[in-house]
Amino acid sequence: MGKEWTLAMLKPDAVERNLIGAIISRLESEGFRVVAIKMTRLTKESAEAFYSVHRGKPFFESLVRYITSGPVVAIVLEREDAVTHLRSVMGATDPAKADRNTIRFQYGLSIEKNTIHGSDSPENARREIAFFFTEQELAELTSK
Numbered sequence: 001m002g003k004e005w006t007l008a009m010l011k012p013d014a015v016e017r018n019l020i021g022a023i024i025s026r027l028e029s030e031g032f033r034v035v036a037i038k039m040t041r042l043t044k045e046s047a048e049a050f051y052s053v054h055r056g057k058p059f060f061e062s063l064v065r066y067i068t069s070g071p072v073v074a075i076v077l078e079r080e081d082a083v084t085h086l087r088s089v090m091g092a093t094d095p096a097k098a099d100r101n102t103i104r105f106q107y108g109l110s111i112e113k114n115t116i117h118g119s120d121s122p123e124n125a126r127r128e129i130a131f132f133f134t135e136q137e138l139a140e141l142t143s144k
């Protein structure tokens with residue numbers, strides 16, 4: 001397997017509790033390389049677009065309110081099998097059900113305030129990376 005990219009997003013509960021460094025440290029120790037990173041605040045419209053697959057679900061409006069409640073940190077990560085590996089290091093959506101050695105078990109506050117997002121497929125990784133980073137930014141960061 002070659003190197004792959006995925007998108008992680010540190011959610012407002014992580015930024016609020018000063019966990020940016022600890023979580024990036026954990027990711028680097030898992031063999032991920034940080035390719036690109038950006039701190040930003042999502043608008044209601046951009047949050048609805050990012051989570052559009054969840055539109056209509058009972059938790060959608062609360063999720064949009066939460067994810068726009070403070071800054072997030074978007075990170076492009078590179079590793080072999082990056083998408084699958086990030087999902088496994090993150091743990092289950094509900095921190096109470098996540099394996100012990102996962103980021104969500106360690107830091108997650110609730111099924112909603114679960115600290116970190118990770119793309120769930122290579123196709124969604126491409127969509128989510130393009131959501132936060134332009135082609136030009138990525139080219140500048142990766143040019144030799």
Ligand code: IDP
Nearest residue numbers: 054059063092093111112113114116117118120
């Ligand atoms: P994932 O982040 O593990 O991929 P998804 O099902 O894609 O989980 O849900 C996206 C996000 O929506 C979750 O990370 C969490 O913040 C929130 N969420 C998911 N399910 C619930 C729920 O049942 N109640 C409240 N929030 C939820």
Ligand code: MG
Nearest residue numbers: 117118119120
């Ligand atoms: Mg998901």
